[in-house]
Amino acid sequence: MTDRIEAAAAELRPLLQEFILWAPAHAPDSDPDLVGPPALWHRLVASRDVAVWRRGDLRTVLLERMPTVVEDPDAAADGMVQALRSYLTFLSETGRLAEGSDPIDDLLAELDDLEDDFVDAMEDVIAERSFDEDEDEFDDVEEGLGDFEPFSDEIADLPTIRLRPDAELAAAARQTPLIAQARDLALWVGHERKVGTETLLGEDEIDQALAALDLDGQAKLWNLWNLAIDLEFLTPDGEDTVSVDSDTAAWPFDDDEDVLEVWMMGLHSLDYGDPELEDDDLTLALAGLTRALLVRVLVAGGSRPLGELRDELAEAVADYDDLGGDAWAAAGDDPLASVLTWLTGYGMIEVSGDGDGVVALTPLGAEGLVHLLDEEDIEIDARPAIEAMTALDLLSFSADMSEEEADAEFAAWMELRDPARAATELLDAAAEDEADALVRVQAASLVGSLGEVAVPAWMEALKEPSLRPYATTHLAQLEVAEAPEPTQADTHWLILDMWTISAGLGKAEFVSSLHDIGDTAMLIGLLDTIWKVDHPHLVELLEEIEKAHPDRQVGKAARRALFKARSSRN
Numbered sequence: 001m002t003d004r005i006e007a008a009a010a011e012l013r014p015l016l017q018e019f020i021l022w023a024p025a026h027a028p029d030s031d032p033d034l035v036g037p038p039a040l041w042h043r044l045v046a047s048r049d050v051a052v053w054r055r056g057d058l059r060t061v062l063l064e065r066m067p068t069v070v071e072d073p074d075a076a077a078d079g080m081v082q083a084l085r086s087y088l089t090f091l092s093e094t095g096r097l098a099e100g101s102d103p104i105d106d107l108l109a110e111l112d113d114l115e116d117d118f119v120d121a122m123e124d125v126i127a128e129r130s131f132d133e134d135e136d137e138f139d140d141v142e143e144g145l146g147d148f149e150p151f152s153d154e155i156a157d158l159p160t161i162r163l164r165p166d167a168e169l170a171a172a173a174r175q176t177p178l179i180a181q182a183r184d185l186a187l188w189v190g191h192e193r194k195v196g197t198e199t200l201l202g203e204d205e206i207d208q209a210l211a212a213l214d215l216d217g218q219a220k221l222w223n224l225w226n227l228a229i230d231l232e233f234l235t236p237d238g239e240d241t242v243s244v245d246s247d248t249a250a251w252p253f254d255d256d257e258d259v260l261e262v263w264m265m266g267l268h269s270l271d272y273g274d275p276e277l278e279d280d281d282l283t284l285a286l287a288g289l290t291r292a293l294l295v296r297v298l299v300a301g302g303s304r305p306l307g308e309l310r311d312e313l314a315e316a317v318a319d320y321d322d323l324g325g326d327a328w329a330a331a332g333d334d335p336l337a338s339v340l341t342w343l344t345g346y347g348m349i350e351v352s353g354d355g356d357g358v359v360a361l362t363p364l365g366a367e368g369l370v371h372l373l374d375e376e377d378i379e380i381d382a383r384p385a386i387e388a389m390t391a392l393d394l395l396s397f398s399a400d401m402s403e404e405e406a407d408a409e410f411a412a413w414m415e416l417r418d419p420a421r422a423a424t425e426l427l428d429a430a431a432e433d434e435a436d437a438l439v440r441v442q443a444a445s446l447v448g449s450l451g452e453v454a455v456p457a458w459m460e461a462l463k464e465p466s467l468r469p470y471a472t473t474h475l476a477q478l479e480v481a482e483a484p485e486p487t488q489a490d491t492h493w494l495i496l497d498m499w500t501i502s503a504g505l506g507k508a509e510f511v512s513s514l515h516d517i518g519d520t521a522m523l524i525g526l527l528d529t530i531w532k533v534d535h536p537h538l539v540e541l542l543e544e545i546e547k548a549h550p551d552r553q554v555g556k557a558a559r560r561a562l563f564k565a566r567s568s569r570n
Helices: 002-026 036-045 055-069 073-093 104-128 131-140 149-156 166-173 177-189 203-213 218-230 256-265 267-273 280-285 289-299 306-320 324-330 337-345 363-375 391-398 403-414 419-430 437-448 451-461 468-477 488-503 507-515 520-530 538-548 552-569
Strands: 161-163 234-236 241-244 303-305 349-352 358-361 382-384
Touching: 002 036, 002 073, 002 234, 002 280, 036 055, 036 073, 055 073, 055 104, 073 104, 149 289, 161 363, 166 256, 166 363, 177 203, 177 218, 177 234, 177 241, 177 337, 203 218, 218 234, 218 267, 256 267, 256 363, 267 289, 267 337, 267 363, 280 324, 289 303, 289 306, 289 337, 289 358, 289 363, 303 306, 306 324, 306 358, 337 349, 358 363, 382 391, 391 403, 391 419, 391 437, 403 419, 419 437, 419 451, 437 451, 437 468, 437 488, 451 468, 468 488, 488 507, 488 520, 488 538, 507 538, 520 538, 520 552, 538 552
Parallel strands: 161 382
Antiparallel strands: 234 241, 303 358, 349 358
16 A cells, blocks of 8 residues: 555656645645645545546545544644645646546535535544544554654664754855755746746756756756755746745855754755656655665764665665565665765765765754654754753753753853853843743752852842842852842742642642642641732642642632732732
């Protein structure tokens, strides 16, 4: 079945790409991405021809097939019928609705009739689908050659990956040859260039583009064309025209953030490195080869001999697809040639050494892989380089570390900073989000460990309401004469921060933190006054105390405090 799906997807791809160019001008309210699933399953279960559509096909696809295969029923309910309506209109208006199809008016009328039933079906899917069912469905999906999931345990066990500073990454991104070539192609395309129905460019235009960009094959040209679209260097601006974006000529940009944003937009272009063969089935057998190489380099620690990679990937290709061995042989003397060329051109790897050499991830490659793994919710320990780590980075990452590991990270971070300045940076970071009690507690603990050198930072923190309770407490411990004494409101704020953190750990931890206050009478007395504190989590904490505490008297006290807190805020 996987081979059938991949073959159908390959057959549909040119048509869907042209629809994506057509849609912004003719159907701006439709989401072209929602057309792929119904169009694919129309080809698989209803028609041998992607361009032949009948009224009955719509019912089969939308009401019988989509509820069993849809990935995001919410998005489908909101826009799939509208997207399919636009797609059928596109087929009709551009002459692509093939003979044997029902009239377009009949197809659109059928969609109108089916829409309410389709939305109901999607709502049923949403109601029935549980997390466990989603997991089971995911487990049943056949793994592909380029999937990262089979390596998730090895990735989780890797030592910490240190990500380089943005300035360094941006400097490398500015030097990537493929982005420069995509820019040059977009500039060659120019403004309002007509694209064809069968091929985007005519034969003469293809020859001109190949000569202008010094390319030796059409496959490279179309890969660059797709990259230019991904990077938004080329954009559709009419029914059958594309134009270079006004900012394209300015690449490489001056602003580091803009440069990295562009590079990330083209990150998924790494799939263009997969070999393209004359036989579509053999090409599909090698789909994912570029990702497969990258993940194997990653789990090897960031570098690996090319000869080893070639042998392992040849075996993997044969294991993942019945045609894998034939495809590997058909790819020529070096099936990895296009993979290495693309990844090198996009700045993700370097190949060094004599003979086969060694493939190594670049800092850009590591950054990109971490991003891709994060998209797939695969755990990896990746942090900014110590010299590039901000105070907020340090506080955020420390929350997920053991105490020993967090202490080591803090010590390494402090080695590069003046202690007084470090104290200011940490407290400034803690003040960024008044609702983040955990970051605030961590910052106070770290700054407190610096001793008297942190006094100026604590004095400045007195001006920040969320930090004032910590500042008064630590200044009192340091016996700073001119500092104000902690007030009852300060103490109550600290308690509310503690409760906020424990509430995030579960009911048992939360109730335990309530018992830490003392006996029932002490807790009730505290609830009778703590409602006055203007803490960002006060209301939700009182609601949780009312629900979670086993003593009914405490629950009543929390309910009274909750009423007073809400009244005082209205």
